[in-house]
Amino acid sequence: MSEKVILDLKDICKTFNRGSVNEKVALKNLSLTVNEGDFITVIGGNGAGKSTLMNAICGTFPVDSGRIILGGADVTRLPEYKRAKYLGRVFQDPMMGTSPNMEIEENLALAYRRGKVRSLMPGITRKEREFYREQLSRLGLGLENRMTAKVGLLSGGQRQSLTLLMATLKKPELLLLDEHTAALDPKTAAKVLGFTEEIAAENNLTTVMITHNMMDAIRCGNRLIMMQEGRVIYDVCGEEKKALKVEDLLQRFRESGGEINDRMVLS
Amino acid sequence: MFFDALPGAISLGLIWGVMAIGVFITYKVLDFADLTVDGSICTGGAVCAVLMAAGVNAWLAVLVAVIAGALAGLVTGIFHTLLGIPAILSGILTQLILWSVNLKIMGQANTAVDSRGSYVIVTQLESGWAILIMFGFLAVIVGGLYWFFGTEAGCGIRATGNNPDMSRAQGINVNLNKIIGLMISNALVALAGALLAQYQGFADINMGRGAIVIGLAAVIIGEAIVTRISRNFAVQLAGVVLGGIIYYIVYQFVIWLELDTEYLKMFSAIVVAIFLAVPYWKKKYFYKFSKKRKYQSGGDINANGTHSSSGGDNPDSDVANMAESSPQGGQGNV
Numbered sequence: 076m077s078e079k080v081i082l083d084l085k086d087i088c089k090t091f092n093r094g095s096v097n098e099k100v101a102l103k104n105l106s107l108t109v110n111e112g113d114f115i116t117v118i119g120g121n122g123a124g125k126s127t128l129m130n131a132i133c134g135t136f137p138v139d140s141g142r143i144i145l146g147g148a149d150v151t152r153l154p155e156y157k158r159a160k161y162l163g164r165v166f167q168d169p170m171m172g173t174s175p176n177m178e179i180e181e182n183l184a185l186a187y188r189r190g191k192v193r194s195l196m197p198g199i200t201r202k203e204r205e206f207y208r209e210q211l212s213r214l215g216l217g218l219e220n221r222m223t224a225k226v227g228l229l230s231g232g233q234r235q236s237l238t239l240l241m242a243t244l245k246k247p248e249l250l251l252l253d254e255h256t257a258a259l260d261p262k263t264a265a266k267v268l269g270f271t272e273e274i275a276a277e278n279n280l281t282t283v284m285i286t287h288n289m290m291d292a293i294r295c296g297n298r299l300i301m302m303q304e305g306r307v308i309y310d311v312c313g314e315e316k317k318a319l320k321v322e323d324l325l326q327r328f329r330e331s332g333g334e335i336n337d338r339m340v341l342s
Numbered sequence: 343m344f345f346d347a348l349p350g351a352i353s354l355g356l357i358w359g360v361m362a363i364g365v366f367i368t369y370k371v372l373d374f375a376d377l378t379v380d381g382s383i384c385t386g387g388a389v390c391a392v393l394m395a396a397g398v399n400a401w402l403a404v405l406v407a408v409i410a411g412a413l414a415g416l417v418t419g420i421f422h423t424l425l426g427i428p429a430i431l432s433g434i435l436t437q438l439i440l441w442s443v444n445l446k447i448m449g450q451a452n453t454a455v456d457s458r459g460s461y462v463i464v465t466q467l468e469s470g471w472a473i474l475i476m477f478g479f480l481a482v483i484v485g486g487l488y489w490f491f492g493t494e495a496g497c498g499i500r501a502t503g504n505n506p507d508m509s510r511a512q513g514i515n516v517n518l519n520k521i522i523g524l525m526i527s528n529a530l531v532a533l534a535g536a537l538l539a540q541y542q543g544f545a546d547i548n549m550g551r552g553a554i555v556i557g558l559a560a561v562i563i564g565e566a567i568v569t570r571i572s573r574n575f576a577v578q579l580a581g582v583v584l585g586g587i588i589y590y591i592v593y594q595f596v597i598w599l600e601l602d603t604e605y606l607k608m609f610s611a612i613v614v615a616i617f618l619a620v621p622y623w624k625k626k627y628f629y630k631f632s633k634k635r636k637y638q639s640g641g642d643i644n645a646n647g648t649h650s651s652s653g654g655d656n657p658d659s660d661v662a663n664m665a666e667s668s669p670q671g672g673q674g675n676v
């Protein structure tokens with residue numbers, strides 16, 4: 076496989092509420108290189124900095140120091156909406172990724188225009204609708220028959236599946252998933268995760284997926300990283316990763332002084 | 343006598359309908375409670391009246407008034423997005439600025455428009471004509487907005503108001519869209535002000551006082567009427583205009599009953615407050631039952647029809663937390 080670098084993080088630091096009693100160092104000189112085609116799962120305890128890492132990549136807030144190179148371009152100072160060109164995102168909260176008062180097809184049309192200048196051309200065309208219908212039918216949720224329904228009427232699982240489709244409708248350089256199945260019941264979560272893997276494999280998407288489920292973290296993807304206190308403390312790929320057991324991860328976790336919680340062990 | 347006054351009430355309702363459409367764009371589409379309108383409606387009237395007094399063509403005067411309104415929206419937009427001032431406060435600041443600006447424009451507290459001249463677009467001396475002309479204006483406005491909010495750019499503005507997080511993730515420039523929406527809205531409000539000045543024959547520094555409440559009342563009445571009929575955007579806009587007309591018919595009715603019209607603003611405000619409270623209380627009541635199922639519903643069940651926006655104990659996206667719709671930036675959300 077060619078080793079084209081999609082994302083290169085160099086010495087990223089981020090401290091929240093600097094200088095106040097609530098000061099919190101969330102990322103400590105974090106460096107990470109993501110190659111094309113990588114599917115990386117990210118684990119770590121609560122407050123380890125996983126979401127902060129993802130938000131730093133997206134540009135939700137500026138980082139204090141370090142460089143973020145995305146798709147060969149230095150995006151460190153680029154605002155969030157401009158970085159969106161490179162990124163597909165699914166949030167943990169199913170409410171966050173879609174526009175509830177807009178129709179399913181309108182949401183898809185918005186996503187299809189990610190990274191494009193929004194002109195005075197029609198917001199959605201007839202031709203697109205056919206394409207969306209096709210894509211929606213792959214979800215197997217029957218949404219292809221409800222394309223003009225408001226997204227606010229959908230269940231959490233349906234919305235999360237739709238968000239995933241929106242994130243990948245226009246192929247992103249990098250797909251970022253922040254515990255995107257955590258708010259769903261186990262059955263729905265499994266379904267959405269399955270669809271995630273399917274889409275990623277089919278389009279050879281470079282993916283970073285945060286999860287609390289260690290079994291999923293081991294099973295999915297080709298590389299696993301563990302975070303602790305704003306740092307990557309473990310980075311493993313290939314055969315070595317496949318051979319991992321949940322106990323190994325727990326062991327590492329304990330060694331680094333992390334606290335184990337139920338959510339990490341139970342699937 | 344009540345029926346004699348109806349044409350006047352209807353034409354006033356139509357003029358305020360233009361204003362209410364402006365309020366609809368900020369309040370409903372952008373989810374931005376914009377108080378600039380109390381000032382920008384007067385700016386529209388003042389600019390129009392002063393220009394016409396100087397002999398400028400009525401249409402040109404209206405055009406300049408519209409541009410002035412857009413600029414007022416721009417100021418509020420900059421306060422909010424660039425300077426990070428909360429939405430309500432941004433509007434209030436601009437409103438205050440406009441108070442001085444409007445006085446300076448007119449040079450006094452009011453300016454007369456010579457409505458006997460043939461060059462006035464609408465006048466209360468000919469309510470019948472005024473109604474017809476206003477229908478023309480509204481047809482163009484509703485048609486234009488219907489088209490615009492269906493374009494890529496317009497959809498971006500709708501998404502911005504509906505879910506800014508999602509919008510940013512989809513590459514939409516949220517700040518720019520808010521500014522554009524505010525400019526369109528205040529341009530319409532100033533248009534209403536210019537037409538109102540022509541219609542009543544003068545612009546007055548107080549003509550915009552409480553305008554936001556009339557606008558909101560029209561939006562609410564309109565929504566109550568058309569919501570069951572159609573979700574179509576053009577129908578919703580037409581509903582807002584209808585709301586404006588109903589408001590002024592009720593107003594006329596109150597006058598006819600010889601009730602004290604000085605209470606009317608208070609009455610309007612209370613009615614608006616009640617209508618704004620209804621969805622909040624409804625949600626709160628429903629929420630107790632739907633809370634547990636919030637995220638659990640399976641992928642193949644169509645559950646949670648009740649909460650359309652991010653549910654919760656807060657009066658999301660409704661007026662009670664309008665002050666909170668703070669600008670983007672800061673530490674984001676984790």
Ligand SMILES: Nc1ncnc2c1ncn2[C@@H]1O[C@H](COP(=O)(O)OP(=O)(O)OP(=O)(O)O)[C@@H](O)[C@H]1O
Pocket residue numbers: 091092099100101119120121122123124125126127128673674675676
């Ligand atoms: N916007 C913010 N303002 C202040 N502190 C924050 C903010 N976002 C995150 N933090 C803090 O930074 C630390 C890292 O948070 P982060 O959300 O990245 O953790 P996480 O690894 O995603 O945890 P979880 O598994 O609970 O989602 C936490 O201590 C958190 O309280």
Ligand SMILES: [Mg+2]
Pocket residue numbers: 125126127
């Ligand atoms: Mg997190």
